[in-house]
Amino acid sequence: MDTDQITQLIDKICREARQASLQLAAASMEEKNAFLQLLAQELDIARPTLIAENQKDLEAGRAMDLTPALLDRLELTEKRIQQMIEGVLEVAALEDPVGEDIGKIKRPNGLLIRKVRVPLGVVGIIYESRPNVTIDCAALCLKSGNAAILRGGKEAIHTNRALAEVLTKTLARTNLPPYALQLIPTTDRYALSCLLKKDDFVQCLIPRGGESLIRFVVENSTIPVIKHYKGVCHLYLDEKADPEMARRITINAKCQRPGVCNAIEKLLLHDQLPGDLVGQILKDLHEQGVALRLDPETAKKAEAQGFTDFSPAQESDWDEEYLDMILAVKTVLSTKDAVDHINAHGSGHSEAIVTADPTTARSFQTQIDAAAVYWNASTRFTDGYEFGLGAEIGISTDKLHARGPMGLRELCSYKYLVDGTGTIKE
Amino acid sequence: MDTDQITQLIDKICREARQASLQLAAASMEEKNAFLQLLAQELDIARPTLIAENQKDLEAGRAMDLTPALLDRLELTEKRIQQMIEGVLEVAALEDPVGEDIGKIKRPNGLLIRKVRVPLGVVGIIYESRPNVTIDCAALCLKSGNAAILRGGKEAIHTNRALAEVLTKTLARTNLPPYALQLIPTTDRYALSCLLKKDDFVQCLIPRGGESLIRFVVENSTIPVIKHYKGVCHLYLDEKADPEMARRITINAKCQRPGVCNAIEKLLLHDQLPGDLVGQILKDLHEQGVALRLDPETAKKAEAQGFTDFSPAQESDWDEEYLDMILAVKTVLSTKDAVDHINAHGSGHSEAIVTADPTTARSFQTQIDAAAVYWNASTRFTDGYEFGLGAEIGISTDKLHARGPMGLRELCSYKYLVDGTGTIKE
Numbered sequence: 001m002d003t004d005q006i007t008q009l010i011d012k013i014c015r016e017a018r019q020a021s022l023q024l025a026a027a028s029m030e031e032k033n034a035f036l037q038l039l040a041q042e043l044d045i046a047r048p049t050l051i052a053e054n055q056k057d058l059e060a061g062r063a064m065d066l067t068p069a070l071l072d073r074l075e076l077t078e079k080r081i082q083q084m085i086e087g088v089l090e091v092a093a094l095e096d097p098v099g100e101d102i103g104k105i106k107r108p109n110g111l112l113i114r115k116v117r118v119p120l121g122v123v124g125i126i127y128e129s130r131p132n133v134t135i136d137c138a139a140l141c142l143k144s145g146n147a148a149i150l151r152g153g154k155e156a157i158h159t160n161r162a163l164a165e166v167l168t169k170t171l172a173r174t175n176l177p178p179y180a181l182q183l184i185p186t187t188d189r190y191a192l193s194c195l196l197k198k199d200d201f202v203q204c205l206i207p208r209g210g211e212s213l214i215r216f217v218v219e220n221s222t223i224p225v226i227k228h229y230k231g232v233c234h235l236y237l238d239e240k241a242d243p244e245m246a247r248r249i250t251i252n253a254k255c256q257r258p259g260v261c262n263a264i265e266k267l268l269l270h271d272q273l274p275g276d277l278v279g280q281i282l283k284d285l286h287e288q289g290v291a292l293r294l295d296p297e298t299a300k301k302a303e304a305q306g307f308t309d310f311s312p313a314q315e316s317d318w319d320e321e322y323l324d325m326i327l328a329v330k331t332v333l334s335t336k337d338a339v340d341h342i343n344a345h346g347s348g349h350s351e352a353i354v355t356a357d358p359t360t361a362r363s364f365q366t367q368i369d370a371a372a373v374y375w376n377a378s379t380r381f382t383d384g385y386e387f388g389l390g391a392e393i394g395i396s397t398d399k400l401h402a403r404g405p406m407g408l409r410e411l412c413s414y415k416y417l418v419d420g421t422g423t424i425k426e
Numbered sequence: 427m428d429t430d431q432i433t434q435l436i437d438k439i440c441r442e443a444r445q446a447s448l449q450l451a452a453a454s455m456e457e458k459n460a461f462l463q464l465l466a467q468e469l470d471i472a473r474p475t476l477i478a479e480n481q482k483d484l485e486a487g488r489a490m491d492l493t494p495a496l497l498d499r500l501e502l503t504e505k506r507i508q509q510m511i512e513g514v515l516e517v518a519a520l521e522d523p524v525g526e527d528i529g530k531i532k533r534p535n536g537l538l539i540r541k542v543r544v545p546l547g548v549v550g551i552i553y554e555s556r557p558n559v560t561i562d563c564a565a566l567c568l569k570s571g572n573a574a575i576l577r578g579g580k581e582a583i584h585t586n587r588a589l590a591e592v593l594t595k596t597l598a599r600t601n602l603p604p605y606a607l608q609l610i611p612t613t614d615r616y617a618l619s620c621l622l623k624k625d626d627f628v629q630c631l632i633p634r635g636g637e638s639l640i641r642f643v644v645e646n647s648t649i650p651v652i653k654h655y656k657g658v659c660h661l662y663l664d665e666k667a668d669p670e671m672a673r674r675i676t677i678n679a680k681c682q683r684p685g686v687c688n689a690i691e692k693l694l695l696h697d698q699l700p701g702d703l704v705g706q707i708l709k710d711l712h713e714q715g716v717a718l719r720l721d722p723e724t725a726k727k728a729e730a731q732g733f734t735d736f737s738p739a740q741e742s743d744w745d746e747e748y749l750d751m752i753l754a755v756k757t758v759l760s761t762k763d764a765v766d767h768i769n770a771h772g773s774g775h776s777e778a779i780v781t782a783d784p785t786t787a788r789s790f791q792t793q794i795d796a797a798a799v800y801w802n803a804s805t806r807f808t809d810g811y812e813f814g815l816g817a818e819i820g821i822s823t824d825k826l827h828a829r830g831p832m833g834l835r836e837l838c839s840y841k842y843l844v845d846g847t848g849t850i851k852e
Contacts (some may be wrong), residue, residue, distance in 0.1 A: 021428075022793070022795060025793075025795070026792055026793055027794075039583055048572065057796055059596065082429065087553075090489050096638035097719060101563070105754075105813070107812070107814060111803060111807060111812075113813060113814075118823050120826065121795070121825060129714075129719065175795045182567060193469075199644070203825045203826065204825075204826055213615040218648050222645055224643050224650055224651070224824065224827075225650070226826075226827045233767075242848070244848075245848040248848060248850055249848065252850035252851055253850075256850070256851050267542065314549060343448055365843045366451075366452055367451075368449070368451055368734070369448060369451070369544075369547070369841075370841065371841060371842060371843065372842040372844055373841060373842070373843055374844045374845075374847045375842065375843075375844070375846065376845065376846045376847060376848055377537060377844055377845070377846025377847075377848070377849040377850075378846075378850045378851050379847075380850070380851035381537060381851060382842075383846065385538060386533070386537075386851075387531070387533075387842070388531050388533060392488055398629075398650065399546050399547060399629045399630075399839035400629065400630055400651075400652075400826065400827045401826045401837065403828040403839050403840055403841060404841075404842055409546070413825035413829050414829055415796065415797055415798065415799060415800055415830075416798040416799070416807050416813070416830055417791045417796075417798075417801075418798055418799065418800045418801070418803055418807065419787075419800075419801045419802065419803070420800065420801065420803025420804075421802060421803075422668070422670075422671040422674060422802055422803070423802070423803040423804065423807075424674055424675060424678035424679075424803075424804045424806070425683075425804050425807060
């Protein structure tokens with residue numbers, strides 16, 4: 001396709017999505033759930049095709065020397081197809097957010113104003129190599145009454161086209177608009193650039209991927225973007241932390257699944273914590289296989305406890321998201337120091353304090369600027385399921401519209417329905 | 427100032443605003459209200475200075491041949507200073523949105539999750555010639571716990587600097603952070619371009635002004651923007667409209683204040699409305715001084731009623747915001763036609779139907795994609811005061827974050843405070 005053809009294609013996709021979104025906004029919960037049930041069936045039927053198309057992507061990926069980690073993300077196994085199907089059925093079981101009354105006011109002039117939840121309209125999802133995103137996001141968008149425009153990575157294009165065919169086929173079995181869920185069939189960067197300017201038709205973009213993808217979208221888009229940058233999460237052990245709780249939460253927050261955004265990357269230790277507790281925590285982490293990077297103060301304490309399996313922390317360590325078994329540790333003089341450090345270096349995702357002092361805990365929670373602030377709990381709980389929102393489309397590190405886990409409600413806007421009796425403005 | 431100096435200046439302003447915002451987020455309602463009371467006093471004291479500085483802007487404006495309308499917007503009279511003071515006191519009287527509990531859930535694992543309202547952080551206001559915006563927005567941002575960066579138009583720079591001095595002087599009389607409210611002291615476009623890229627420090631931009639200003643901000647900003655594009659508002663008179671109500675609401679929605687965004691610009695008439703009612707409504711409007719632009723079908727009906735004081739509507743009329751005593755009128759065959767026309771040409775602001783049929787009304791309200799959808803009422807009610815939100819910082823035509831009138835709550839985000847008992851993820 002040349003650039004003119006791509007321009008026209010993206011324009012067509014966006015216009016059709018906008019039209020579809022107007023119909024979808026009025027779709028009933030029954031219609032939407034029936035679609036999701038059918039989608040689960042069609043995915044089941046399509047298993048052999050999906051696996052075969054995915055093989056093409058995997059072969060191409062191997063030929064392009066993709067890393068094993070990337071190839072793993074790309075792969076669609078029988079088990080992963082099963083998980084997609086179960087995910088779709090879970091979304092079907094969630095409550096429909098659309099039409100919910102979220103405010104009502106009777107004005108002195110007799111106007112009755114009701115605020116009701118409505119879909120955002122058209123949501124664009126821009127993602128990388130995981131093909132399950134295609135189905136997960138399509139299901140969440142449709143259930144929340146939104147049309148979706150899906151733009152996956154080039155590595156997964158065969159798989160994504162096959163998945164998009166399943167979506168189209170399923171839509172054709174319902175009365176829902178056929179263009180409710182569309183995949184951009186080309187991964188040309190120019191097509192993405194066109195999409196990013198379609199603010200007349202697309203209400204919101206959600207990039208799911210690495211920081212450079214998100215940065216590209218933010219810098220080039222005229223459409224509002226909900227960002228999920230990174231999780232530079234901290235755990236702060238206050239001087240009044242219960243020692244056993246401190247050890248348990250530290251290990252859990254770092255090691256239970258180190259490759260996810262709500263795992264901690266930094267540990268802050270109050271200067272007054274007992275030296276043997278500091279030594280014990282560092283040894284715990286080392287035994288779990290965590291590579292430790294210590295600031296000079298913590299290093300001194302570690303050495304005093306006979307612990308030397310660490311390297312010195314560099315200045316850049318305080319801002320880095322490792323997503324790996326690495327932890328930077330710093331000693332702070334007070335809760336205020338901890339708060340200042342976190343507000344300066346954190347990514348606004350999840351932060352935690354362990355302390356037996358409720359006043360210190362509340363002060364920490366109030367002053368920390370992050371989506372979720374934990375007291376005596378692991379940061380690992382920041383996700384849609386753990387927060388009781390059901391499946392999530394992402395975790396926002398933005399403060400506008402949605403912050404933290406984004407479920408179905410966060411895929412909605414609202415409107416005011418105003419009933420009068422011939423009411424005019426005096 | 428050269429570009430290096432401007433770059434440094436904007437960086438300094440943004441960093442200080444971010445620091446101030448962290449302190450402001452923890453400020454009590456009493457502290458914030460005390461500031462607003464003092465601000466009212468200081469504005470009163472500063473009257474002579476403000477008038478004198480405003481004279482400089484007015485003289486420069488006349489020398490630059492600004493239009494009378496622009497000079498009027500620019501002018502700060504004693505009455506307008508009084509209105510600013512009263513506006514500040516009204517904001518002081520509003521409820522503090524910060525800290526409000528907006529959700530609470532106890533999870534099976536024992537975690538107690540509370541969702542609480544918090545300020546957005548740093549809000550940038552980019553506006554044109556009205557100097558009152560400086561004080562109105564400063565008051566609303568501060569009351570909602572946000573630091574504000576104000577960037578007014580070059581026509582009002584002397585007035586705005588004088589107003590900013592009042593803000594700084596007032597902040598100095600309190601314990602609130604001195605950089606909570608800052609005016610960018612230069613109106614150089616380069617300074618604005620620098621500000622638009624400061625997404626590390628500024629959480630939200632609100633441009634207040636004409637479409638080209640908003641477009642410039644949207645196209646150049648990496649910070650989320652809440653837009654208030656325009657009000658292309660429609661009134662649809664259904665075949666079952668009460669004739670007297672239809673006449674009354676039409677006149678009110680068009681003529682009560684035609685220069686504002688919630689006045690109607692288009693009238694849609696159901697084809698089955700009685701011919702004499704159509705004639706009567708057109709004559710009513712003509713008598714009020716409204717210039718009428720009719721589509722061919724309506725023109726035919728008008729002529730059949732002996733009414734010829736109109737011009738033909740052009741295709742461009744359906745998308746234009748006149749903000750003047752002009753109205754385009756179109757005949758539609760059904761409510762569905764009306765809905766389709768409005769969803770294609772409206773700006774998502776305020777739309778209205780007059781009908782005695784509740785089913786038609788509900789269907790219209792459900793299908794129309796706009797911030798406020800009225801049934802048997804004038805569109806003129808879409809504002810913060812009329813919706814019971816108090817003073818507003820703008821009316822959003824966006825669907826993300828805030829839609830329609832934006833009051834103090836809409837200047838807020840939220841965060842999750844999660845309390846555990848040593849809770850770890852299994």
